[in-house]
Amino acid sequence: MELLTVTTHPQDWIGDLLCIGFWQDQVELVGDVAEVDSCLGGAIQELIQETEFKGKPGSPSVTRLGAGSPVKKLALLGLGKADTVSLEVYRKAAATAAKTAKSHKSHRLGLHLPSTDQPADTLTGALTEGILLALHQDNRFKSDPEDKPPVLERVEFLGIDGGAAGIDQAQQLVSGVILARELVAAPASLVTPTTLAETALSLAQTYGFNVTILEREDCERLGMGAFLGVARGADTPPKFIHLTYTPAVPPQKHLAIVGKGVTFDSGGLNLKTQGGIETMKMDMAGAAAVLGCFKVLGQLQPPVQVHGIIAATENMINGQAMHPGDILTASNGKTIEVNNTDAEGRLTLADALVYAEKLAVDAIVDLATLTGACIVALGDDIAGLWSSQDELAQGLLQAAAVTGEKIWRMPLEEKYFEGMKSPIADMKNAGGRSAGSITGALFLQQYIQKTPWAHLDVAGPVWSDKGNAYGGAGATGFGVRLLVQWLLSQ
Incomplete structure (x- = not known):
């Protein structure tokens, strides 16, 4: 056309x-x-x-x-x-x-x-x-x-x-959105952690990115006990993916985007019930957005260096699966009492955020289908935004205003973390029913020391049961255009 x-x-x-x-x-x-x-x-x-x-x-x-x-x-x-x-x-x-x-x-x-x-x-x-x-x-x-x-x-x-340049850039941008849509829409039997790793390798080959795929043994050596705790119940092997885009000119900034990559979430031993499990192939939509963003970066070549981090696994049940009551040790040494195996995305992100911060970047943004509580709070069309720095939060809000992808800043209410303290470990992985999306963000914040960081809970807008202005029912590709716009504004 x-x-x-x-x-x-x-x-x-x-x-x-x-x-x-x-x-x-x-x-x-x-x-x-x-x-x-x-x-x-x-x-x-x-x-x-x-x-x-x-x-x-x-x-x-x-x-x-x-x-x-x-x-x-x-x-x-x-x-x-x-x-x-x-x-x-x-x-x-x-x-x-x-x-x-x-x-x-x-x-x-x-x-x-x-x-x-x-x-x-x-x-x-x-x-x-x-x-x-x-x-x-x-x-x-x-x-x-x-x-x-x-x-x-x-x-x-x-x-x-x-306006010809605008048309060309938009076509490149949409190619990344479509990649994300098709990854999220495909069955979990086809899009596994290995599939996400292969997609990253293909992007790297096409656009000249650097790519590292860490296997289970590599993650064990790095002490990624939170991520590997989730992976224990899956027969498919976990993959820790690190893509790097480096511009041809000296980069103006060094940034990291982290995507939750749970390719199917059964809930683990805290098994999801009917009405919540059927669409859990979409639990890797954050990872899909990162991969879609990299497809666009390879074409637009902005003057910033970008690291894309994905800790990919399934959350499944077998004889080795993570139990409620288990204690995991993340790669920064913090210990976690697992009181809900269905609060698994934050465990994978914990080690991914620690890894990202070690790259000495100027800012980290993570995208995750983290909580149903965010859908309760903001509905299906709006993602929640939590950030430790006002400037970073404002930059993301401005990017969202341009792309039309709605986000709303939510509070990092430190008092709410009290409900996640454990008598036998540094913290629990889940709080109570109240403020579930906030406590999820507070959990992630424990794995960032000083780098400006923002968390986007995209559980609602990455999937549309009835379709929206831009497409039919199913995966929306939410987050790709937002990430790209934010990166271009740096």
Whole structure:
């Protein structure tokens, strides 16, 4: 599919589907839109009246035009209120236009949106993201995958001068999101710790990254007792993955991103029940985001050095599995009384964070599907953010504002750690029911000494049961664009 900008006015455009955006309660035919309406014999005004179109976001109003018209179909897109304008508004509008074009079997789409003061590359990047993410379909496991060329062959962003670089960068960015989506969506029988290691090796070979894969024996020598405690119950071997991207120029910063890589979480001996276990293939979504981010880094080549750390394992049950009541020793010497084998992600991250800090980086960000409590607190669309440093937290919040991936800063309330103190070890691995996402973050904080650190609990937004503006039900690829935007801003 070809995406491009053209300076053509919408009234002069010829194609299958013309989509025109309107602000809510500002459905006025002025300027180019009035010219389009005149050229189309009043079709826009008629469609507005027939559908009572008010510009509210949601389903577009669509009509077929006459046989002699230069445009076969017309769609009106509601953008919402003008005072809420953001890149996300344009991203979602483009996604809606793409879905409309697909459903109407249009080959050529023209998109005309209200003018904005955003630079052309920024605008076209957001539009491209919305279109490509909305059209992505993962049919790998269907008996009839329908491997046919997409119907939509050409998308033209009308009335925009420039913006080609934004389209190119967005295409590279989306390739990383799709990698993350497909890793998370695949069955746990196919995406194992070995699969994640092989993916890292493939990325390293393609883009010239340095890569180290630590086997169980290597992790034992490094004293990674927390990570290996989780791995004890799995027949598949654990893999500790370390990817390094180094720019061709002297790096402006040295950073680390750490992704939780539990490729299936049964809960261990604290077995998950029906209603919670079916989608636990997604418990490696943090790791998938790291790998997706590296695919983008290899293409964009930003001037920062980035370490990607993944402690990959399954959390399963066999005769060697971790018991409630076991005491584990992490690689920084801290001891942990296991009072819940289903609070396993933090155990794998503990050793990963210790490892990351030894790299002497300027900041560490981890992503993890850590707690159901974060979904209770923030719902399915918003990730929780905890950070030991305001500047780092603000940088992530600003990145999220650009990408439209919602995060909300939560407190590191030190008092709540009291409930995790153990009479026989340094700490327990889980607190009580109250503030579960906060106590999970406080546990992770014990494995950072002085490096600025942020934790993103992404349990909600990495998976969508019903689909969202950018795609169908299943894995969303959340976090890839956020990480990349944050790294590019350094």
